[in-house]
Structures are given as structure tokens and as C-alpha cells.
Amino acid sequence: MxxxxxxxxxxxxxxxxxxxxxxxxxxxxxxxxxxxxxxxxxxxxxxxxxxxxxxxxxxxxxxxxxxxxxxxxxxxxxxxxxxxxxxxxxxxxxxLKEKPSKLNEVVVTGVSRATQLRSNPVPITVIGKKEIEQHVNNNIIDAIIKGVPGVSAVTTGPNISKPFIRGLGYNRVLTLYDGIRQEGQQWGDEHGIEIDQYGIGRAEVVKGPASLTYGSDALAGVINLIPYIPDGDDGKLNGDVITDYHTNNGMIGTSVGLSYKKNNWKYAFRATAKTAHDYQNKIDGLVYNTGFREFNLSGIARVDKSWGYSQIGATLYDNRQEIPDGSRDSLTRRFTKQIYEAGIDDIKNRPMVTNSELDAYAIAPLHQRIQHYRIYTTNSFKTGDGSSINTSLGFQQSIRREYNHPTVPEQAGLYVVLNTINYDVRYNLPAFGGVETTAGINGIYQSNRSKAATDFPIPDYNLFDAGGFLFAKKSSGKIDISGGARYDNRHISWSNFYTGTNTQTGFGEQRHLPDTAGANLQFPAFKHTYQGFSGSLGLTYNISDRLLLKANIARGYRAPNITEIGSNGLDPGAHIVYLGNRSFNPEFSLQQDIGFIAYLRDMDLIAEIFNNNIDNYIYQAKVTDANGNPVVIVPGNSTYQYQQSKARLYGAELTLNLHPQNIKWLALDNSVAWVTGVNKNQQLIAQYGNAAKYLPFIPPLHIRSALKMNLPGTYGIFTKINARFEADAYSNQNHFYALDNTETFTKGYNLFNAGLGFTIKPVKATQAFYEFFVQGDNLFDTAYQANLNRLKYFEYYKSSPNGHTGIYNMGRNISFKVIIHF
The missing domain is CATH 2.60.40.10 (Immunoglobulins)
Known part of the structure; x- marks a missing residue:
């Protein structure tokens, strides 16, 4: 029955x-x-x-x-x-008809809940997948630099780019992956962004303090990298295959993305592999030890229901990254390599690197290996009356090994494991009187441990960070107002950390109680709690549907990072001995932003000016003795100590995009970005004058123009034909931190690029279609050194027979990319 x-x-x-x-x-x-x-x-x-x-x-x-x-x-x-x-x-x-402007585009970064760009007073720029794909790059940060005025990067070769926003970088820029803050030992110069460049579908960039919703480390801004989830028919497997080749360093990249959708469920998976040999320029030739080999895996599952949505994701990143030290033969300027340990190594009498080693894809024995694992979930639950609860929880592990022992290549000099738990809970209250309010709490728990290493630049530490915030916004007539306040508490501590010498190997090692007889107390125990208030208040005045005036004032907060307060040793990959200061106070900034936006019929105009005063600004400075000579603690490595003072950064960005409606296939995009960083340490300036007047590593004036052509229609089997010609002009950087030669003058330069793209139209609608991109960067093979290029300072001689010192940036590079959509 x-x-x-x-x-x-x-x-x-x-x-x-x-x-x-x-x-x-x-x-x-x-x-x-x-x-x-x-x-x-x-x-x-x-x-x-x-x-x-x-x-x-x-x-x-x-x-x-x-x-x-x-x-x-x-x-x-x-x-x-x-x-x-x-x-x-x-x-x-x-x-569908095109929008008259991008002002109605919805963003999710730097705000309490999804918000239209037009109503947000904080400067935010969005880069979509189409723009990312059209710029063939070695990493995702390089694509953002080309698309967002005011964003630059410190680089260590072609695969390592650390973002700077308006002259502020390192962990002052908070990098997010799908809304989860990225934690991967980002304090180091040569520590790049551990994210798959081919898996990003959208990037949202906040320029200015975003501490209100993200807490410490968002003093300069936020870059949220949102993964790409291909979409298609129900019950059908969809995806893409990307193949990428660069002529300069022979980079070969391959990525496969798959997606499947059934009813309310979506699934996405991506696998990527990249490899490259040393890059080259016409001054240095092939630059030894700049190759890399990288693998990425990622997966996402999401369900959308009437009650909201739930998503779980996981990523795996594995990169073997070579890092050059710049040693050369003094006469021929050919690169040399280290074959002996530091005690008996003569930097100026090393053997030369062979041609076969320079263009080989094999990773050199002296390199880094960076592994990053992440699993996370984000959820949204509707609670009625337009209210909702959003939650996120993530776990990530970063494993960094830096191999610097040529006689024992399998022995890591630096070997640290960083574990981080991310959490975020926020309640979007029902609107009351037209006011949308969000209250939330978020933060991280973190532990860092050294493993079987020989060098220890930072101690083993524990960190717990928590912050609560209240954010509100309201629209009234032509005015949109938003703002809020936040309180943060960060506790950091470590126990006594002892080091000694291994009698069998002669290398350093960590010692543990009670076996510390004759050991060195390298990191005495430390415990401290950092606290701070942050907040913002801004408004947008809608002059018309196409004209907007924006103003915002924000107080940012950042607790000192682990190297700034605790470092005391060699970072092998950076070739720098870092010295921290336990007495540092948190940084606090007060920034004012004013912006004018006009999206007109034939042009877009965006003008933004800012002024940022920072208390307790922390920066690196080279250490010298009483005679002005560099202090050398470890031979062949520079010594830097962190300093703290007041600082001011001010500048502007101007964007003028011409897109005449009578010639819809043609556009001319132009931008100007300028920032000046002033050191307000009056005692230092009184003693050393202009040498200490400016902050270190401030990008120079940057002017960029791009002529773009997008031909409508179909031409045989070809469609979506597009071409662009770009010119990048960087001025001389005369405003630099010259004290003790921490930084030197950087000459200006001009770069010219061009690109061509098209799609091969399928004969049948059910067939796969192909996108092709060809791009030429630095077409005239200009020899230049960017002021944010760390390799500029990799030099062991006071003079050079060819008049060039340090390592130069990449020369001409022709790139080819094919994307197969199915």
C-alpha cells in the first residue's frame, strides 16, 4: 500500500x-x-x-x-x-541599451552593503573582466595599475608586484579575495600577491582610508579581487581555456576554467600553470634569477534561495620564485652566482652565470617557495523588512621558504608558517526614516611559526584582532550622505625566542627551553595591545543625473606590523637585515577627499584631490655608522631600521575620456596621477636638510593616454575587433628620501604600448568561440628604472664601466593570448 x-x-x-x-x-x-x-x-x-x-x-x-x-x-x-x-x-x-554612465554601477567594497557608485562619496574604481583580459600581464596587480590612476606597485621582477595607493603601500593596502582579507607575510618587499591572475573577473579599488568597515591595514585603501564564475545554460558544462605566451621572458601560461549550473546551484573550478625564465633588457641582458614557476587551483560552490545565498570556496597557490641578488663581474657586468656560504663567499669574485642558465626554465637552487591555502564561506540571510545578516569565515595558511644556502640547497634560510582565521558578521538593519544602517564586527586570529630554518627575521607571534563598527547612509533629494564610526583592538604577543649555531652544519637554528645554554635571546618576550578609533563622513551632491560633486573626510587607523615592531634579522629573499622598534605607536591618518564627476555625451571627466596627514608614520631607512658608511651586519646584505614621524601626503588624479557619439567606435582615454609625500620630522630635517624632507618610495607624476578602437559588426569570421595604442609618461622623481642613500634620484621615461584583439565567430551557436589578443609593451625597448623597482638598488660597486648601476626593468615584450570559450 x-x-x-x-x-x-x-x-x-x-x-x-x-x-x-x-x-x-x-x-x-x-x-x-x-x-x-x-x-x-x-x-x-x-x-x-x-x-x-x-x-x-x-x-x-x-x-x-x-x-x-x-x-x-x-x-x-x-x-x-x-x-x-x-x-x-x-x-x-x-x-538592452547602454547606460549613459557608470555611475549606477553597483559596488560591494568599502561599504556596508551593495551600493551604487554615484551615491558613494569615497573614490572607488571598478575594472571588469573584459578590461583585465585585454591587458596581457604577468600578474593581476599590473592590470590594475594600467586601469586605475593613483595605483602603482613596488616590484621585484615581473611576477612580484605589491600595490601602492596614492603613495602608501605594504600592509597599508588591504588586499581582499572575494571579500576575505589576504594574509600572506605581506610585510616583505619581495612578497607578492598570492592570487591566480586568470581567475579574477572583477576588481574594485577603494582609494583612501577604508578602516571603517575593514579595520587595521586599510589605511591607504582596498583592492578587492572578485573571482570569475562562468555562467551558462542549466545542466550544461561551460568553461574556457586560456593560453598566454610572452616573448621577453618566455612566459607560458595555461588556465582552464569550468562551470556548471543546476537549478539554484552554481559550481566553478579553475586550474592554472605559469612558467618563465629570466627576463631581459638591453642594458643587463638576461637578468639572472628572475624566473618563476606557479600553479593555482580554485573552486567555488554557491546556492541561491529565497532566504538568501551561501557560498563556499577554496584556493591553492604554489609558486617557486627566483629572487636575484645583483652580483656581477666588475668589468663585463655579467651576472655571477653564489656557490659558497656567507662566511667564505666573496661577492665580487663569484663565477659567472652561463648562457644556458640564463634562458633555462629550471628554477635555480637559490629561490623562494610560497604556498598559500585558503578555504572560506560567505553567507547572506534575509530577515524580513529589507534587513539581512551577512557572515563570512575563512581559514588560510601561508608557507614561505627562502633557500639561500648554495652548499646545502635543500636547507631553507627562512621557513615560516602563517595561519589566519578571518571572521566577519554584520547586520543590515531595516531602513528607518530612509536611513540604511549596518552594524558589524570583524577581525582575524593569526599565529606565525618558524620551522627548520637558519635565519629568523621575525619572532613566532600570536595576534588577535577585533573591531566593531556602525555605518549608515541616507538619500535626501539630490544629496546622499554616508558615514560611521569604528573601534579596533589588536593584541600581539610572543615569548622569548632563542637562536644558536648548529654544531654539525654551522648554520643558525632556533633553540627551545630548557636547551638554551649559550644561545642568543634574539627576540625578548613582548606583549602589547593596540587600540584605535576610526570613522568617516561624506556626501554626494547630485547636480544632475550626469554631474556629481563628492566630499569625504576619514580618520584611518593602522597598528604596526610584525617587522616594524619585532624584526631583528636577515630576510634572505630581500637581502635586507630588518631592525624593528618595540615602542612604535599606531598610525592615524586624517584624509580629506573632494571629487567632481561628469559623464557627458562625448566625454567623461573625473577630478579628485586629496590631503592626508598621518601621525606616527612608519618607514624604512638605511642604517649608517658615525662616518656615514653603511652598517653591514650580514655581508652582502643591506641593513634597514624602521623610523616613525609625522607625514603628509597630498595630490590629485584627473581622468578625461573622450568618446564622441558620432564616432562610437573610437575613444581616447587620458589620466594624470600626482602625489607628494612630505616627512614632517622637523628634528631630522633641521639636521640633514632636504635629504630628509620627503618620504621614501613615492611614485612620480604619471601621465597616461590610450587611443582605443572597437569596430562594430562582423567581418567574415571576425567580430569584436579592437585595437589600442598607449603612451605612459613618468616624470623625474626629484622628491625622494636621500638620507644615507636610502633612495636615489630616478630619471623619467616614456613607454609606448599597443594591442590588438578580435573574436572568431562560430559557425553554429552551439560551437565554441575564440578570442585572440596580441600586445606589445615597451615597443621601443626603452631602458629604464622605475623608482619603485627594488632591483634598482641591487648593486655592489660604486661605479660601472658602462655607466649603469643596478638592475633595469623589463625591455620590449610581445604577448599572445588565446581564450577558447565553450
Whole structure:
């Protein structure tokens, strides 16, 4: 009887499902298919995204009349009414129109909940996947630099770029991956961003203090890298294959992305591999020990329901990264290599590197290995009346090994394991009186441990960070107001850390109690709690739908990082001995921003000016003795000690994009970025004058122009043909921290780039289609040294027979990229 009842229920269920209808069709824009547009049934919680050909399909819709909302970034939303009938598919095609501006684009970074760009007074720039793909780069930060004025990077070769925003960098820039803060020993110059460049679908950049919602380490701003989740038809496997080749360093990159969607579930997976030999320029030739080999895996699963959504993701990053030391033969200027240990190594009499070693893909024995693992979940729960609870929880582990022992290459000089737990809970309250309010708490728990190493630049430490905030925004007529306050508490501690000499190897080693007889107490025990208030208040005045005036004032907070307070030893990969200061206080900034935005018929104009006063600013300075000679603690390595003083940074960014409506296929984008950093240490300036007047590592004036052509229509099998010509001009950097030769004058330079892209149109809609990109960077093979290039200072001689010292940036590079969508 029970079996008959079950069969009856199944038959009835199948019959009911069979009676449901289907809505399908195609979404286009300018007579071209629009991929990844969203089609949602209002009030029903059902929806779909268009595939790469613009087609969509929504199944199992009960019969009735519905409003269908069609949206896509950069286009005006369309709402249509359709009637669904049982057992009869309804076909409805929609053509979207482009938005008059990007002001209505929604962002999720630096705010309490998803917010339109136009209503946010804080400067935010968005870079989409299309723009990222069109710039063929060695890493994701380089793509952001090309697209966002005011963003630059400290580099150590082509695969390591640490972002700077308006002259502030290191852990003052908070890097997020899908909203989870990235933690990977980011205090070091040569510690790059441990993220797969091919897996990013969108980047949101906040310029200015974002401590209000993220706490410490967001003093300069935030870069949120949002992973790309391919979308397509229900029940069908979709994906892409990316192949990338660079002529300068022979970089070969391959990435495979897969996605699958069924009902309310989405799944995405990506695997990437990159390898490169040494890069080259016309001054240095092939630069020894700048190759790398990198592997990435990532996966995401997400479910969207009427109650909200839940997402879980995981990533794996594994990079073997060579780091040069710049040693050369004094006459020929050919690179040399270390074959003896530091005690008997003569830097100026090393053997020369052979040609076969310079262009080999094999990783040299002296290198770094960086592994980063992450698993996280983000969730949103609707609680009625427009309110919701958002949560995120993540665990990540960063393992860094730096191999610097040529006689025992398997012995790591630095070997540290950093474990981090991220947490975030925020409640979006129901709107009251037109005011949207969010309250939340977030932070991290962190532990760092040294393993079987021989060098110990930082102690083993524990860190717990927690902060609570309240954020509110309101729109009234033409004015949008937002702001809030936050309190942070960070506790950091470590126990006595002893080091000694291993009698068998002669290398350093960590000693543990009670076996500390004859050992050195390298890091005495330390315990401290850092506290700080931060907040912001800003408004946007909507002069018209296309003209906006923005103003914001913010107080930022940053606790000193581990190297600034605790370092006392050699970082082998940086070739620097760092010395910290336990007495440092937190940094506090007070920044004012004013911006004017005009999205007109034939041009866009964005003008932003800022002024930032920082108390207790922390910076590196080279250590010298009483005679002005560099202090050498470890031969062949520089010694830097952290300093603290007041500072001021001020500057502006101007963007002028011309896009005449009578020539829609042509555009000319122009930008100017300028920042000056002034050291306010009056005692130091009185003693040393202009040598100590400016802050170190401030980017020079940067002017960028790009002529872009996007040809409409189809030409045989070719479509979406685009080309661009770019010019980058960097001025002389005369304003630098010259005390003790910490920094030197940097000559200005001009770079010219060009790119071409097109799509091969498939014969059938069900076939895969191909995108091709060719790009030339530094087309005239200009020899230059960027002032933020660490390799500029890798020099062991006071003079050079060819008049050039240090290592130069990459020369001409031609890149080829193919993307196969299926």
C-alpha cells in the first residue's frame, strides 16, 4: 500500500512539474549577443544568466503573469511582462541599451552593503573582466595599475608586484579575495600577491582610508579581487581555456576554467600553470634569477534561495620564485652566482652565470617557495523588512621558504608558517526614516611559526584582532550622505625566542627551553595591545543625473606590523637585515577627499584631490655608522631600521575620456596621477636638510593616454575587433628620501604600448568561440628604472664601466593570448 501511495505521489509530482512552463530567449545589445546578462522573475526567486551567445532559459515556472527583469553591467535594466502557459515554452528576446554612465554601477567594497557608485562619496574604481583580459600581464596587480590612476606597485621582477595607493603601500593596502582579507607575510618587499591572475573577473579599488568597515591595514585603501564564475545554460558544462605566451621572458601560461549550473546551484573550478625564465633588457641582458614557476587551483560552490545565498570556496597557490641578488663581474657586468656560504663567499669574485642558465626554465637552487591555502564561506540571510545578516569565515595558511644556502640547497634560510582565521558578521538593519544602517564586527586570529630554518627575521607571534563598527547612509533629494564610526583592538604577543649555531652544519637554528645554554635571546618576550578609533563622513551632491560633486573626510587607523615592531634579522629573499622598534605607536591618518564627476555625451571627466596627514608614520631607512658608511651586519646584505614621524601626503588624479557619439567606435582615454609625500620630522630635517624632507618610495607624476578602437559588426569570421595604442609618461622623481642613500634620484621615461584583439565567430551557436589578443609593451625597448623597482638598488660597486648601476626593468615584450570559450 505504501509503495502504491509513493508511486501515486511521484506520478502526481511529475505531472505537476510537466505542467510548468519555460521562458527562454536571447539578450542582445547593439545587435550583438550579450553574455552573462541576468534574467530574473520578480517575486519568484527564479532566474538565469545568458551564455556566451546571449541565450537564456528558465524552467519549471508555474503558469501565470510575471514581470521579468533583465540586467547587465553597463546597460540600462529592462522590465517586461510575460504570460507563462503550461507545457508551452515562451520565447522572449530583449535588446538592452547602454547606460549613459557608470555611475549606477553597483559596488560591494568599502561599504556596508551593495551600493551604487554615484551615491558613494569615497573614490572607488571598478575594472571588469573584459578590461583585465585585454591587458596581457604577468600578474593581476599590473592590470590594475594600467586601469586605475593613483595605483602603482613596488616590484621585484615581473611576477612580484605589491600595490601602492596614492603613495602608501605594504600592509597599508588591504588586499581582499572575494571579500576575505589576504594574509600572506605581506610585510616583505619581495612578497607578492598570492592570487591566480586568470581567475579574477572583477576588481574594485577603494582609494583612501577604508578602516571603517575593514579595520587595521586599510589605511591607504582596498583592492578587492572578485573571482570569475562562468555562467551558462542549466545542466550544461561551460568553461574556457586560456593560453598566454610572452616573448621577453618566455612566459607560458595555461588556465582552464569550468562551470556548471543546476537549478539554484552554481559550481566553478579553475586550474592554472605559469612558467618563465629570466627576463631581459638591453642594458643587463638576461637578468639572472628572475624566473618563476606557479600553479593555482580554485573552486567555488554557491546556492541561491529565497532566504538568501551561501557560498563556499577554496584556493591553492604554489609558486617557486627566483629572487636575484645583483652580483656581477666588475668589468663585463655579467651576472655571477653564489656557490659558497656567507662566511667564505666573496661577492665580487663569484663565477659567472652561463648562457644556458640564463634562458633555462629550471628554477635555480637559490629561490623562494610560497604556498598559500585558503578555504572560506560567505553567507547572506534575509530577515524580513529589507534587513539581512551577512557572515563570512575563512581559514588560510601561508608557507614561505627562502633557500639561500648554495652548499646545502635543500636547507631553507627562512621557513615560516602563517595561519589566519578571518571572521566577519554584520547586520543590515531595516531602513528607518530612509536611513540604511549596518552594524558589524570583524577581525582575524593569526599565529606565525618558524620551522627548520637558519635565519629568523621575525619572532613566532600570536595576534588577535577585533573591531566593531556602525555605518549608515541616507538619500535626501539630490544629496546622499554616508558615514560611521569604528573601534579596533589588536593584541600581539610572543615569548622569548632563542637562536644558536648548529654544531654539525654551522648554520643558525632556533633553540627551545630548557636547551638554551649559550644561545642568543634574539627576540625578548613582548606583549602589547593596540587600540584605535576610526570613522568617516561624506556626501554626494547630485547636480544632475550626469554631474556629481563628492566630499569625504576619514580618520584611518593602522597598528604596526610584525617587522616594524619585532624584526631583528636577515630576510634572505630581500637581502635586507630588518631592525624593528618595540615602542612604535599606531598610525592615524586624517584624509580629506573632494571629487567632481561628469559623464557627458562625448566625454567623461573625473577630478579628485586629496590631503592626508598621518601621525606616527612608519618607514624604512638605511642604517649608517658615525662616518656615514653603511652598517653591514650580514655581508652582502643591506641593513634597514624602521623610523616613525609625522607625514603628509597630498595630490590629485584627473581622468578625461573622450568618446564622441558620432564616432562610437573610437575613444581616447587620458589620466594624470600626482602625489607628494612630505616627512614632517622637523628634528631630522633641521639636521640633514632636504635629504630628509620627503618620504621614501613615492611614485612620480604619471601621465597616461590610450587611443582605443572597437569596430562594430562582423567581418567574415571576425567580430569584436579592437585595437589600442598607449603612451605612459613618468616624470623625474626629484622628491625622494636621500638620507644615507636610502633612495636615489630616478630619471623619467616614456613607454609606448599597443594591442590588438578580435573574436572568431562560430559557425553554429552551439560551437565554441575564440578570442585572440596580441600586445606589445615597451615597443621601443626603452631602458629604464622605475623608482619603485627594488632591483634598482641591487648593486655592489660604486661605479660601472658602462655607466649603469643596478638592475633595469623589463625591455620590449610581445604577448599572445588565446581564450577558447565553450
Amino acid at each position: 505504501r509503495l502504491l501511495l509513493l508511486l501515486f505521489i511521484l506520478l502526481i509530482s511529475n505531472q505537476l512539474i510537466a505542467q510548468n512552463g519555460v521562458l527562454k530567449g536571447r539578450i542582445t545589445a547593439n545587435d550583438a549577443p550579450l553574455a552573462y546578462a541576468s534574467v530574473n522573475i520578480k517575486g519568484l526567486g527564479k532566474g538565469a544568466s545568458t551564455n556566451s551567445k546571449g541565450y537564456y532559459e528558465i524552467k519549471n515556472i508555474e503558469a501565470g503573469s510575471y514581470d521579468i527583469i533583465v540586467t547587465s553591467i553597463g546597460y540600462q535594466a529592462e522590465t517586461i511582462n510575460v504570460t507563462i502557459e503550461s507545457n508551452a515554452p515562451v520565447v522572449h528576446n530583449v535588446s
